[in-house]
Amino acid sequence: MPFSTSGKIKYAHKGALNGKHIVVVSNHLEREKIMYRYLSFMGAKITYVHNEQEIAEHQDDTDIIWVVDGIDNMDAINALLRRLLYSLEDNNQQAVVLSKLDEAAINHKNIFYINAAPLCKSNFMLSILVAAGLHQPKQIKKAKTLNNFLSTEQARQANKLILLVEDNLLNQQVLTDQLHILGYGVEVANDGEEGLNMWRKGNYSLILTDLHMPKMSGYDMVEKIRNEAELLDSIDAQPHIIAVTANALKGEKERCLAVGINDFITKPIELNSLEDTLKRWSNKQNQGQNVVAHQNMALPIDMEAVAKYVNGDKAKQVRFFKMYLEQSQSLIKSINSGVMINDLDEIVDGCHQLKSISKTIGAQMVADLANTFEEKCKKDELTTDELINLRDELEIEYSKAAQFLKEQVKIAEQEDELVD
Numbered sequence: 416m417p418f419s420t421s422g423k424i425k426y427a428h429k430g431a432l433n434g435k436h437i438v439v440v441s442n443h444l445e446r447e448k449i450m451y452r453y454l455s456f457m458g459a460k461i462t463y464v465h466n467e468q469e470i471a472e473h474q475d476d477t478d479i480i481w482v483v484d485g486i487d488n489m490d491a492i493n494a495l496l497r498r499l500l501y502s503l504e505d506n507n508q509q510a511v512v513l514s515k516l517d518e519a520a521i522n523h524k525n526i527f528y529i530n531a532a533p534l535c536k537s538n539f540m541l542s543i544l545v546a547a548g549l550h551q552p553k554q555i556k557k558a559k560t561l562n563n564f565l566s567t568e569q570a571r572q573a574n575k576l577i578l579l580v581e582d583n584l585l586n587q588q589v590l591t592d593q594l595h596i597l598g599y600g601v602e603v604a605n606d607g608e609e610g611l612n613m614w615r616k617g618n619y620s621l622i623l624t625d626l627h628m629p630k631m632s633g634y635d636m637v638e639k640i641r642n643e644a645e646l647l648d649s650i651d652a653q654p655h656i657i658a659v660t661a662n663a664l665k666g667e668k669e670r671c672l673a674v675g676i677n678d679f680i681t682k683p684i685e686l687n688s689l690e691d692t693l694k695r696w697s698n699k700q701n702q703g704q705n706v707v708a709h710q711n712m713a714l715p716i717d718m719e720a721v722a723k724y725v726n727g728d729k730a731k732q733v734r735f736f737k738m739y740l741e742q743s744q745s746l747i748k749s750i751n752s753g754v755m756i757n758d759l760d761e762i763v764d765g766c767h768q769l770k771s772i773s774k775t776i777g778a779q780m781v782a783d784l785a786n787t788f789e790e791k792c793k794k795d796e797l798t799t800d801e802l803i804n805l806r807d808e809l810e811i812e813y814s815k816a817a818q819f820l821k822e823q824v825k826i827a828e829q830e831d832e833l834v835d
Contacts, residue, residue, distance in 0.1 A: 428540050430458035435547055438462045438473050441484035446534060453539055474502040480546045481510040486532055489514055496526060497686040509546035570600020579603045580610035580624035597690050607631030611639055622656045633658060634674050641675035641818060655696040672814045715816040720777035733827045736820045739776045743769060747813055754806045759792045778816040784809045
């Protein structure tokens, strides 16, 4: 936050902090000594911390000021500040960051950046007084804050407009602030029903949704969006959908995949984790790699291939579909487990079996992707990122096939009820 030193100071520097607790994060002995002299003169209570454990001991302290030394390693300090974002807001904390630049790397109303190379006594003291609310600086230029987020139209034009579907007001605010920090525009729906209606009108390319909400759950909303988007003419109709959940329950990933959710992230959400998740999907979209929407409106299952095995027997066809869904979900889970622990043998075995049963059921795209994944793993030349990308492509296409088969089973059961 750039400011001048020409404003009138309401209080004398000496003793002005009157016991205010200042927590200093630094590993530079000489700067620690200089800051101690300045802060002692101002009457501060000073605590020095040097590692994550010591920092964590003060994250829940109320009304403290962090002085964070980023002169030697700003990347590490910015990572620390992202972890402190919740603490700053929840506990009325402020942070003064010593850097080599005047511009803020993380734009937040509770974080002040000062050029501290060299560390100037007057600028340092004034920044502390500003953070403590004891001095109002004269603005040289308008500082960037969370209020400078993209408008709806700006975000839409930049392909950065996100529909957030969340029923909890606090979670809405936290996620909205995080998304603004990451440079996205946000529109909020309070439940799945409202989210579905907003998607119908707004054509969002990225959706973040809670799973458990009143009126309509995230699962039901996604299922309806996938079905309706499949009928639209646009090849970009299918949005990327990321589930935001309080806990990764057993089987929840499989359920997410079955309804067409691309990925999920667990609360409480760290900014870095959210950033990585959004980058993974937005990059694919911007590069034209939207696998969900890449199909030219062809059905995910070749019904003629299925007919060869069932000879027109509808009941047998439904049994085939149910068997495939049960076996394939187990194989998808096994493949994902192999990716997570980098077990290529488990991936190869799972892909081989999935390829075989997918061909039988007419899920040719799933079979082709499983075959590609299997062959590349056999060569043992894949990086971790390449493993994850291949898994994601397979899971996305599989979710389309699984959803289609579920619909066929549902239709068949409804027809049986009418006959009875």
